[in-house]
Amino acid sequence: MTELTFYTNPMSRGRIVRWMLEETGQPYRTEIVPFGAPMKSPEYRAVNPMGKVPSIRHGETVVTECAAICAYLADAFPDAGLAPPxxxxxxxxxxxxxxxxxxxxxxxxxxxxxxxxxxxxxxxxxxxxxxxxxxxxxxxxxxxxxxxxxxxxxxxxxxxxxxxxxxxxxxxxxxxxxxxxxxxxxxPAAARAAALDEAATREMQGA
Structure with missing residues (x-):
């Protein structure tokens, strides 16, 4: 199975993509990117030159911009029924x-x-x-x-x-x-996404 990686920060528009990922029902790996230097680092800018989250990497394909990510995921996983014919x-x-x-x-x-x-x-x-x-x-x-x-x-x-x-x-x-x-x-997917982001927020704040 092609690996799906989600780059996000729980206090960002990444919450939109988290919900979309949960709707697909597909496994994915989350990488939390802190604001500031880590998000503007050369390593992350290699994923998204804007130095912003969210982004996804699906195999060799990188997609940024929330609307584009939502549309891409709907097409990448058609069995979830998230796009009309x-x-x-x-x-x-x-x-x-x-x-x-x-x-x-x-x-x-x-x-x-x-x-x-x-x-x-x-x-x-x-x-x-x-x-x-x-x-x-x-x-x-x-x-x-x-x-x-x-x-x-x-x-x-x-x-x-x-x-x-x-x-x-x-x-x-x-x-x-x-x-x-x-x-x-x-x-249910919206509730799961919110719970995951709230947990990630607490973890970041407690670090």
Missing amino acids: AVERGSYYRWLFFAAGPLEAVTSNRALGFEVPPDRQRMVGYGSFEDVMDTLEHAVSQSSYVAGDRFTAADVYVGSHIGWGLHTGSIEKRSAFESYLGRVGSR
């Missing part, structure tokens, strides 16, 4: 990359206190915070999951963003978001 992937790709683009950008900017002036909204991919929130609400309200009636890797990614955003206040508390998070966040 190729001819049905329109909504799957649409909302996976909507979350990686407009949603990630607007919530990050909002957390940093940056607001795009109304006359400059055409210069940014997300337009306005209100437009993104309304579009996200549409995405999670049309069916049980963002790509239809089955859970996919897109739900791992979108659900993670919504969960973090509701926790930090970077996403508005709307009933549609809370209902959707209740559906996807209660999955």
Whole structure:
């Protein structure tokens, strides 16, 4: 079996990939990369030149960026059923990359206190915070999951963003978001991933 290695820090976006890995049901090896010098070291930059986590190595293949990792794992392990058939992937790709683009950008900017002036909204991919929130609400309200009636890797990614955003206040508390998070966040794989990351956090803090 091809070895699967997960490079992460439990206090990072690596939590998204941990959930996705647990959904695949495949064995993997975890390497915790501390922030600071270890994450910016030549050794780790050989894996991810950005010097950031998460990353995965699957055999000779290295994948970085959370959305890309989620999509890759869904394709690498098709028996887990985490991607729709190729001819049905329109909504799957649409909302996976909507979350990686407009949603990630607007919530990050909002957390940093940056607001795009109304006359400059055409210069940014997300337009306005209100437009993104309304579009996200549409995405999670049309069916049980963002790509239809089955859970996919897109739900791992979108659900993670919504969960973090509701926790930090970077996403508005709307009933549609809370209902959707209740559906996807209660999955056993999500609970296993959270427990593993909490244990890793305690271990790091106690070191």
